[in-house]
Each structure stands twice: as structure tokens, then as C-alpha cells.
Amino acid sequence: MIVIEGCAVATVDAAGTEHADGHVVVSGDRIVAVGAGPYTGDESVTRVDGRGCLATPGLVNTHHHLYQWATRGYAQQEILFGWLTELYPVWARIDAGIVHAASAAGLAQLALSGCTTSTDHHYVFPRDGGDVLAASIDAAATVGLRFHPTRGSMDLSAKDGGLPPDAVVEDTDAALAATKAAIDRFHDRSPGAMVRIAVAPCSPFSVSPRLMREAAELARAEGVRLHTHLAETVEEESYCREAHGCTPVEYADSLGWLGDDVWLAHAVHLDPPAVARLGATGTGVAHCPSSNGRLGAGIAPVRDLLDAGVPVGLGVDGAASQEAGQLGAELRQALYLARLRGGPAALSARESLALGTMGGARCLGRADDLGSLEPGKLADVALWDLGGLGHAGIDDPVAALVLGPAAPLRLLLVGGRAVVQHGVLSTVDEASLATGLARAAKELR
Known part of the structure; x- marks a missing residue:
């Protein structure tokens, strides 16, 4: 067993339970105890000194495009449609090697920022690119993160009224067949699953109505979740009104794309x-607050969504529109943007932490296993070191984490396994990842 003690604990459970000086006990891949004060049980345990730290659930990243780690820094002053137009031809040249290098680097950066579970929305499948989905799944296993990749797709090219060029779209039937094959091959239905697949046609301006509708039918027949981009920009809204005579949400609704098995980027x-x-x-x-800011897309109405009972999680989004790739920083960004839109009471530090933990778990359908520190849940735990200069003097540890500078990790556990210790990756060599990513980026350039 592992005992983390002497730390502040923010459980993010339904009651908002917190301990100023508490402990978290892990046995195997599960949490077995959380409470105040020191742990008084069996002495034959591995003890972690948590003094000066805050223990929280591991963060959950609900939207990403990991392959984009090889194309950061492009189209720096474009809106979404211009940014995509510049990058689609570059992405048409990705292959399994590039995707593995980009995914490993991106997932490692997520781990270093407190993320224990990440999704990935992959929708570009070059004909000669090899098995790019398997490459990303292998990268997640190497880094040690829990992974929810989605099998994306695009079948509506520019010649058919969509935005992407022919080189990056698939035949509709082929895309559906490949999605079914991905579910059969990779989806793990067990409670402690490290890999689960979702179905994810890309967006209203890159996917035909038929693919959207039949993808939803496929996902529900297979009992997996659905994901897509929606209502990101004013240009998308104009496109939907012109092409379909309705708003993006109305369009999604008409195709069976709303429900408690769906989360929208x-x-x-x-x-x-x-x-x-x-x-x-x-x-x-x-x-995805930072990505929305990078592309000038606008500010999502998070307060309104929460008040309406919508499950809201946080997403880093693709590294070509959020070059930092850190999920921990999105806690602050979400709070700032909510307050820019709705004033200083629009989002609290604890609500922001809940977005990054339980909100994300709800989006991914993992609220029974992830998102809070409670006995019986999976041992995905972040132990943030708040003892340094950057957080000194902030008496409230949750406020220190959310409002202060990026906090280093004393420990990050995924299913009880140490992925980060004392701010350093335990599973992979960071320098090797950086070298591989630089090589992949250079190859694409």
C-alpha cells in the first residue's frame, strides 16, 4: 500500500470534502481510505511525505489532438478556418512514426501538468500513413496515462461543400468500418480500463450528415461514447445556417447527436x-479556454452551462492551437475567462478544480471510477507541491493551485503507479521525447 499523508486534501466529492491535514491510502489500483490527520493503520506501507502539498484527483483532459504536437507555431494569427486551411496539407503527411513521437511528447507534457486521463480526437488518416491510431495508443501506454482516444473521421471535402481538401478525407463507408474495427480492437469495457474508444466525426463543416447520423447509430449499438466539435466559432454558425438552415446545436440535435453519452468540444x-x-x-x-483564446474564437458560457446542469470538463485542445499543452494551467484560464464573461463571481477556484476533475470524468462516462478522491475509486492522484516561493503565503491550498503559478508535482499516480515523482517523469526520458518530437516536426516542415 501507498500512504500519502501530512498534506491538504481536496477530494472533489459531492460534498466538497476537504482536509487541511489529511491522508490518502492506495492499495493496488484503488483508493482505500481518505481522511483527516495521519494514517494510523498498518506500518508496512510505503509512506509519502505530503507536507506542503495538496492532494487532488488526477486531472482529466476531455479534448486534444495529439498529432498536432508536431505542428506547433503555425498560422499564428488566423481564425479557425484560416488556421485549418493552412494546416490540413501539412497534416496530410503525418504517419505512424510522427504520431507516436507527437503523442508521447504531448502525453508526457500532460502528465507533468497533473493529468492522469486524456482523450484524443484523431480524424486525419493519410492513406500511406500506417496505423496512426495504434501509434497514439502505444504512446499512452509508454507514458502511463489512462487514455480515451476517439476514432475521428472526415468525409466532406471542399469539392463537396466542406472545408478540408480531398487528401485528408475518407470514404464514408470506409470511415464507419474503420471506426467499428477500432472499437473491436481497442475498447476495454472493464471498470479499471486504461483504454476506451469513442466515436468522433470531426465537425459540421468536414462531415456529411450521413456520416454523423450513422456514426451515432454505430456508437450506441456498440455502447461507446460520442464526441465532435460544435459551436466553436461564428463562422461555423454561419456555415450551419447557410448549409442546414439552423444553428449548430439544432443541427446536432436533428442527427441524434445530443444525449448523456455525448460530449462536445x-x-x-x-x-x-x-x-x-x-x-x-x-x-x-x-x-478549451486557451485554445479558444489563441484562435480568437470567443468565451464559452461556462456559468450558464453549469447552471443548466451541463457536465463541463476542461480540454487542452490540439497543440497547434494551444502550444503549451498543459492541463493544470487550464484551471486558471477557465476561471479567468468565466470572470471576463460574467464577473468575479462567475466561477470559483473550487468550481474550476471540479471542471478539471469530476467534470471531465462525467464527460467521459467515468464518474464512478475517476474525478474524486473516494474509497473504491481508481488511484489516480495528483500531489501538488505548494511549498515553494510561487505559492508561499496563500493560505488556501486550492486557491494557491488554481490562481498561483504552475505547481510542480511531488507525485502523480495513475492506477497506483507513479508516473511523475518530484517533478520528473518516471516512465519515459523527457530528453528523448523532445529529440523525437523535434525530428518529427522537422520532417513535416
Whole structure:
């Protein structure tokens, strides 16, 4: 067993339980005890000195494009559509080697920022690129993170009224067949699963209505979750009104794309009826504050979504539109953007932490196993070191984590396994990852 003690504990359970001086006990891949004061049980345990630290659930990243780690820094002053137009031809040249290097680097950066579970929305499958989905899954296993990759797809090219060029789209039937094959090959339905697959056609402007509709039918027949981009920009809203005669949320609704098995990336441009509809259907939202800022897309109505009962998690988004790639920093970004939109009471530090933990677990359908520190849940634990200069003098440890500078990790456990110790990756060599990523980026350039 592992006992973390002497630390502040923010459980993020339904009651918001916190301990100023507490402990977390892990046995195998599960949490077996959480409480105040020192642990008084069996002495034959591995003890972790948590003094000066805050223990929280591991963070959950609900939206990413890991292959984009090899294309950071492009199209620096473009809106989404211009950014995509510049990058689609570059992404058409990715292959399994590039995807593995980019995914490993991106997942390692996520781990160093407190993330224990990440999704990945991969929708570019070059014909000669090899098994790029398997490459990302292998990278996650190497780094040691819990992984929810989605099998994305695009079948609506520019010649058919969409945005992407022919080189990066698939035949509709082929995309559906490949999605089914990915579920059969990789999806783990066990409670402690390290890999689960979701179905994820890319967006209204890159996917035909048929693919959207049949992908939803496939996901529900297989009992897996659904994910797509929606309502990210004003240009997308104009596209949907012109092409389909309705808003993005109305369009998704008409195709069976709202429900408690769906989470949507961005959801920035929503009118009150759309917010209410997401709440009524239990549809989740992956809020990506830094990416939305980088592309000038706008500020998602997070307070309104939470008040409507919408599950809201945090997403880093693809590293080509969020070059830092850190999930811990999104706690602060989410709070700042919510307050820019709705004032200083729009989001608290604890609500922001909940977005990054339990909110993300709800989006991914893992609320029974992840998102809070409670006995019986998976031992995905972040132990943040708040003892340094950057956090000195902030009496509230949750406020120190959210409002202060990026906190180093004394320990990051995924299923009870140490992935980060004293701010250093335990599973992979960071310098080797950086070398491999630089080589992949150079190859694409």
C-alpha cells in the first residue's frame, strides 16, 4: 500500500470534502481510505511525505489532438478556418512514426501538468500513413496515462461543400468500418480500463450528415461514447445556417447527436435555448479556454452551462492551437475567462478544480471510477507541491493551485503507479521525447 499523508486534501466529492491535514491510502489500483490527520493503520506501507502539498484527483483532459504536437507555431494569427486551411496539407503527411513521437511528447507534457486521463480526437488518416491510431495508443501506454482516444473521421471535402481538401478525407463507408474495427480492437469495457474508444466525426463543416447520423447509430449499438466539435466559432454558425438552415446545436440535435453519452468540444457560441437543450439532454461540453483564446474564437458560457446542469470538463485542445499543452494551467484560464464573461463571481477556484476533475470524468462516462478522491475509486492522484516561493503565503491550498503559478508535482499516480515523482517523469526520458518530437516536426516542415 501507498500512504500519502501530512498534506491538504481536496477530494472533489459531492460534498466538497476537504482536509487541511489529511491522508490518502492506495492499495493496488484503488483508493482505500481518505481522511483527516495521519494514517494510523498498518506500518508496512510505503509512506509519502505530503507536507506542503495538496492532494487532488488526477486531472482529466476531455479534448486534444495529439498529432498536432508536431505542428506547433503555425498560422499564428488566423481564425479557425484560416488556421485549418493552412494546416490540413501539412497534416496530410503525418504517419505512424510522427504520431507516436507527437503523442508521447504531448502525453508526457500532460502528465507533468497533473493529468492522469486524456482523450484524443484523431480524424486525419493519410492513406500511406500506417496505423496512426495504434501509434497514439502505444504512446499512452509508454507514458502511463489512462487514455480515451476517439476514432475521428472526415468525409466532406471542399469539392463537396466542406472545408478540408480531398487528401485528408475518407470514404464514408470506409470511415464507419474503420471506426467499428477500432472499437473491436481497442475498447476495454472493464471498470479499471486504461483504454476506451469513442466515436468522433470531426465537425459540421468536414462531415456529411450521413456520416454523423450513422456514426451515432454505430456508437450506441456498440455502447461507446460520442464526441465532435460544435459551436466553436461564428463562422461555423454561419456555415450551419447557410448549409442546414439552423444553428449548430439544432443541427446536432436533428442527427441524434445530443444525449448523456455525448460530449462536445468548445460550445462557445450558444444561445439560451441551446444551453437549455444541452442541459435537458445531459450533453457534456469540453471547455478549451486557451485554445479558444489563441484562435480568437470567443468565451464559452461556462456559468450558464453549469447552471443548466451541463457536465463541463476542461480540454487542452490540439497543440497547434494551444502550444503549451498543459492541463493544470487550464484551471486558471477557465476561471479567468468565466470572470471576463460574467464577473468575479462567475466561477470559483473550487468550481474550476471540479471542471478539471469530476467534470471531465462525467464527460467521459467515468464518474464512478475517476474525478474524486473516494474509497473504491481508481488511484489516480495528483500531489501538488505548494511549498515553494510561487505559492508561499496563500493560505488556501486550492486557491494557491488554481490562481498561483504552475505547481510542480511531488507525485502523480495513475492506477497506483507513479508516473511523475518530484517533478520528473518516471516512465519515459523527457530528453528523448523532445529529440523525437523535434525530428518529427522537422520532417513535416
